[in-house]
Amino acid sequence: xxxxxxxxxxxxxxxxxxxxCRVLAPVASCGTVTFRRFLPGMVLDMHSRMAAVSPKAATxxxxxxxxxxxxxxxxxxxxxxxxxxxxxxxxxxxxxCGARGKLIFNPVYETDKTKDPYYITRRDNTVFxxxxxxxxxxxxxxxxxxxxxxxxxxxDVLLTLVGEGYVARSVTPAGEEVMKSSLFADAGDKGKEAxxxxxxxxxxxxxxxxxxxxxxxxxxxxxxxxxWQAQSAKCISCGACTYMCPTCYCFNITDDDLxxxxxxxxxxxxxxxxxxxxxxxxxxxxxxxxxxxxxxxGHKFSYYPDLHKGVIACCxxxxxxxxxxxxxxxxxxVKAAQEYSE
Amino acid sequence: MNANPYLPDMATxxxxxxxxxxxxxxxxxxxxxxxxxxxxxRPGQVGQLSVFGVGESTFVINSSPTRKDYxxxxxxxxxxxxxxxxxxxxxxxxxxxxxxxxxxxVEDLKGKNIVFVxxxxxxxxxxxxxxxxxxxxxxxxxxxxxxxxxxxxDLTYKAELPEWxxxxxxxxxxxxxxxxxxxxxxxxxxxxxxxEINPSPKNTVAITCGPPIMIKFTLQALKKLxxxxxxxxxxxxxxxxxxxxxxxxxxxxTKYVCMDGPVFTYAQLKELPSEx
Numbered sequence: 001x002x003x004x005x006x007x008x009x010x011x012x013x014x015x016x017x018x019x020x021c022r023v024l025a026p027v028a029s030c031g032t033v034t035f036r037r038f039l040p041g042m043v044l045d046m047h048s049r050m051a052a053v054s055p056k057a058a059t060x061x062x063x064x065x066x067x068x069x070x071x072x073x074x075x076x077x078x079x080x081x082x083x084x085x086x087x088x089x090x091x092x093x094x095x096x097c098g099a100r101g102k103l104i105f106n107p108v109y110e111t112d113k114t115k116d117p118y119y120i121t122r123r124d125n126t127v128f129x130x131x132x133x134x135x136x137x138x139x140x141x142x143x144x145x146x147x148x149x150x151x152x153x154x155x156d157v158l159l160t161l162v163g164e165g166y167v168a169r170s171v172t173p174a175g176e177e178v179m180k181s182s183l184f185a186d187a188g189d190k191g192k193e194a195x196x197x198x199x200x201x202x203x204x205x206x207x208x209x210x211x212x213x214x215x216x217x218x219x220x221x222x223x224x225x226x227x228w229q230a231q232s233a234k235c236i237s238c239g240a241c242t243y244m245c246p247t248c249y250c251f252n253i254t255d256d257d258l259x260x261x262x263x264x265x266x267x268x269x270x271x272x273x274x275x276x277x278x279x280x281x282x283x284x285x286x287x288x289x290x291x292x293x294x295x296x297x298g299h300k301f302s303y304y305p306d307l308h309k310g311v312i313a314c315c316x317x318x319x320x321x322x323x324x325x326x327x328x329x330x331x332x333x334v335k336a337a338q339e340y341s342e
Numbered sequence: 343m344n345a346n347p348y349l350p351d352m353a354t355x356x357x358x359x360x361x362x363x364x365x366x367x368x369x370x371x372x373x374x375x376x377x378x379x380x381x382x383x384r385p386g387q388v389g390q391l392s393v394f395g396v397g398e399s400t401f402v403i404n405s406s407p408t409r410k411d412y413x414x415x416x417x418x419x420x421x422x423x424x425x426x427x428x429x430x431x432x433x434x435x436x437x438x439x440x441x442x443x444x445x446x447x448v449e450d451l452k453g454k455n456i457v458f459v460x461x462x463x464x465x466x467x468x469x470x471x472x473x474x475x476x477x478x479x480x481x482x483x484x485x486x487x488x489x490x491x492x493x494x495x496d497l498t499y500k501a502e503l504p505e506w507x508x509x510x511x512x513x514x515x516x517x518x519x520x521x522x523x524x525x526x527x528x529x530x531x532x533x534x535x536x537x538e539i540n541p542s543p544k545n546t547v548a549i550t551c552g553p554p555i556m557i558k559f560t561l562q563a564l565k566k567l568x569x570x571x572x573x574x575x576x577x578x579x580x581x582x583x584x585x586x587x588x589x590x591x592x593x594x595x596t597k598y599v600c601m602d603g604p605v606f607t608y609a610q611l612k613e614l615p616s617e618x
Contacts, residue, residue, distance in 0.1 A: 066348045069394040077373065078394055078435055082346055113601075114586045117346050219595070222615045250590035253348070253583045257395035264348070264394075269589070276591060279581050280399070280420045283554060285594075285617050295593075295617075303596045 001176050002191050003184035006165035013183045014092050015040040021088040021127075024058050026051040038092070046093040046131055047161070054246035054319060055094040059102050059122045060268075062243075066118065066253070067264040084117055089126040090178070093159075097142045097317035099128040100154035101246025104315070107308045108249060118266070127174050130155040131166070132198055136205045139318030141331055143202065144209040147316055150198035160194035167194035209335065211301060211312055217338045218302040227340065228290040231297075231333045234326040237289045239270035241320035241328070242296070247313050250276075271296050293333070301334050343439065347586045350392050350437030351377055355430055356412055361498040364419045365463060366428055369405075369412040370438060382441075383407055385448060385470040386577060386605045389440025390585050391415060391427065399423040400582045402604070403440060404466040406473035413438070416466045416498060442585040444605050446471045446549065446575065448478075455483040457541045459560050461532050461552025462491050465498055467577045467604075468551055472506075479511055486541055490517040490532040494525055515539060533559040536567070543568040549575045554618070561608060571609035578604045578618065594618065 005013065017023050018040060025038040028045040035055045038044070064085070071078040091099070102123065109116040133140070133149035142148060152158040156175030159166035167190050170176040221227050242248045252269040255262050269276060272292050278284045286292045304313035314330070321329045344351070357369040368391075372378040383403055390398045399421070405414035419428045430436065448471070456475065460468040468487075475482050487506060491497045497516070506514040507527075517528035517535045528535050532552070541548075548569050550560045557576060564574050580592035580599040587601035595615040597603065611618070 071394060077352060080349065080352065080437070082349055108588055108590075111587075114347050114588065115345070116588055118348075219615065222595075249588075251583070251588075253398065253589070255392075255395050255397045262395035264392075266348075269583075269591070271590065277581050279579055280418075280424070281553070281579065283579075285580070291617070298595070298615075299590070299593070303593065306596050 001170040001179055002187045003168045003179050004162075004165055004187040004190055005159075005168050005184045009183040010092070010159075010166065011044055013178075013181055014038055014044065014090075016181070016183075017090050017178075021090045023090050023092060024055055025092040026094075035091070035094070044093060050095055050137060050317070050319075051098075052319070052323065053244060054098045054101060054317065055091045055128075056098075056101065056246045056248075058089050058091045058126050058128075060105065060119060060249065061122075063265055063267045064118060065263045066266050068261060069264070070261045082117075085121050085125070087125065089122065090129065091126060092129045094128060094130050095133055095317065096130050096149065096151040096153075096155060096158070097140075097147060097315040098246050099130045100147055100151055101315040101317070103154045104247040104304070104311070104313045105249050127156045127178060128154065129157040129159065129168075129175070129178065132158055132160040132194075132201065134161060134197055134201050136201065137318060137322070139321040140205065140316065141209065141318060142316035143205045144211060144331075145312045145314050145316040149201040149205065160197055162190045162193045162197065167191055209331065211334065211338075213338050214312075214334050215302040215305050217340070218298050218334070221337045221340060222294065222298070225290060227337070228294045229288075231336065232288075232290040232293040232328075235272070235289050235293055235328050236326050237272050237274070237292070238325060239272045240323045240325065241330075242270045242272060243268060244319040244323045246315050246317055246319075247300070271299070293328075297330060297333050297337075300330070343441075347439070347584070350390070350398075350439045353413075353436055353438045355432050355434050355436060357432055358430070359501070361416060361500070362496050365416055365498055366419075367404075367414060367416045367498070368427065368430075369414050370436065371412050372438065373435075381410075381413070384441070384445030385474045386443070386445035386467055387441035388443050388585070388600075388604060389413070389415065389438050390442065390582075391417075391423075392437030392439070393423055393426045393430070394437060396426045397423045398437070398439070398583075400442075400585060400600075402467040402470065402577070404469045406470055406477060408474055408477035413440070416463065418463050439585060443600055443603060446605055448474060451547055452481045453483060453545075455542070455544075455546040456485045457546055457548040458485070458487045458489070459532060459536055459548060459550040459552070459564075460487070460489045461556040461560075462496060463498065464550075464552030464556070465489055466551075468549060469499060471549065476509075476512070483545065484513070485511070486513045486515070486539065488515045488517070488532060488536055488539060490519070490535065492519050494518060494522050531559070532556055533563040536560060536563045541567065543570070543573065547573045547575060551577050571612060572607055574608035575605060576608065576611070578606060580604075
């Protein structure tokens with residue numbers, strides 16, 4: 001289905017959706033654009049720049065309660081309650097990379113053996129209305145990891161800015177359902193204009209880097225700690241790269257003791273942290289930032305592709321590069337490993 | 343396991359055994375009688391124990407599936423969860439998520455001679471398989487158990503040691519690092535005593551677990567004795583959270599210790615990136 005929606009009507013659509021869904025949208029605050037809970041009257045900021053934080057939290061919240069345990073009467077056995085997510089979510093105005101990022105979760109969070117009901121429930125109840133990019137940033141490299149500025153994979157609706165509105169294309173039945181709203185109009189021949197803009201955006205990205213040799217080359221460098229120490233020299237182990245990343249899915253599970261009851265909480269975790277792999281015995285298999293960066297880069301460009309049909313666990317959004325306070329660039333690290341010769 | 347992999351079963355602690363100054367063994371029974379009756383696992387598999395309000399930690403199920411009255415876990419007191427566990431008494435409630443991970447290949451080991459080499463709390467996973475083999479004694483060839491600790495006070499499973507040392511169908515050798523008054527068994531570091539025992543590698547599988555430094559030198563001793571990499575098994579410790587291959591914490595390259603392990607052959611370990 002192809003339709004057209006004006007900028008004003010997209011805001012009205014977002015406002016209407018708040019009646020039945022939680023709406024997440026890019027909102028500017030204190031000079032930063034982030035995905036926030038959108039409420040009527042708020043101002044969408046879809047075009048100034050890519051949101052600093054991805055919409056990952058829509059399907060994988062930074063913190064969520066997995067279970068609550070009541071233990072108010074000591075003699076009585078504790079009662080455990082699963083707290084599965086309820087309700088529907090709509091993400092409006094994410095870039096294709098942000099929508100596609102969640103696909104990396106799928107083969108991990110849903111397998112024949114194990115199903116993560118929290119992620120699956122959120123994923124299946126969240127509609128992504130994405131906006132095709134019309135001008136790449138210097139940190140963007142989605143075209144090198146199998147995607148592109150108008151990639152619809154992972155989105156339910158893909159918008160392309162044309163004049164004072166958007167050409168909207170449905171990708172899934174859920175997207176089609178949203179587009180049944182009377183706020184959408186006939187697209188006329190604007191589709192051609194949208195196609196031309198999408199082609200132009202892809203051209204602006206230039207030549208894609210070929211990561212085909214990365215899985216093997218990164219493994220070949222595994223024991224070369226001089227290489228990894230050089231690559232990680234600037235890193236300050238702050239973990240911003242993992243928190244900003246739409247594809248990072250590692251988590252911690254902790255208990256929050258509320259006295260008469262407790263909550264079991266899942267929160268984003270950070271493989272760049274020293275404590276991530278610290279064992280009870282005191283032994284740490286990844287004791288330095290060089291070991292940890294090796295695992296992070298190795299996971300995205302070597303281990304994950306090896307396990308999941310060559311798919312790179314990176315959507316090329318470049319947030320880890322843009323937000324890194326020390327200027328660590330994952331593209332340069334992988335390239336250095338690919339070009340390295342003894 | 344429950345359909346929700348994070349949902350523990352409620353269990354009751356039925357017995358607490360003080361093994362050493364910092365190790366206790368907990369015997370637990372799952373509260374839901376049907377679940378307890380149906381509960382099956384294979385030697386070497388692990389479980390997550392929960393103290394609600396404090397957290398979860400991973401321990402090997404060190405009872406044998408041949409003895410189904412309870413599930414047994416030995417816990418060394420090192421952190422918050424283990425400290426709180428150590429304060430619990432029979433009748434107290436905990437959560438258990440089990441079984442998790444792979445196991446010792448009990449079927450493939452049939453007809454083979456077995457050499458167990460356990461150090462300290464590393465005896466816990468070996469105890470499962472050792473007990474399993476004692477309960478299926480005719481399926482296996484010669485069985486040697488070499489179990490060592492720093493001192494007699496650091497030996498776990500003291501209640502069972504007399505039976506293990508007196509049984510005629512197993513060769514149990516106990517050792518401590520330094521001489522101790524009244525000690526009637528071997529004195530010496532495990533790898534040295536292993537070389538002294540000199541087990542034949544022919545049709546024999548060695549299974550070892552203990553502190554990393556002990557495993558390192560035990561592997562050297564086993565190689566010196568002529569054991570093939572494929573015939574050396576060990577279990578790995580890793581920090582785990584989800585236990586079902588999702589949270590991304592316990593990987594070594596493409597392998598996840600909570601799913602692909604904790605049991606690995608030495609040949610498999612050599613194939614993995616060196617990140618133990």
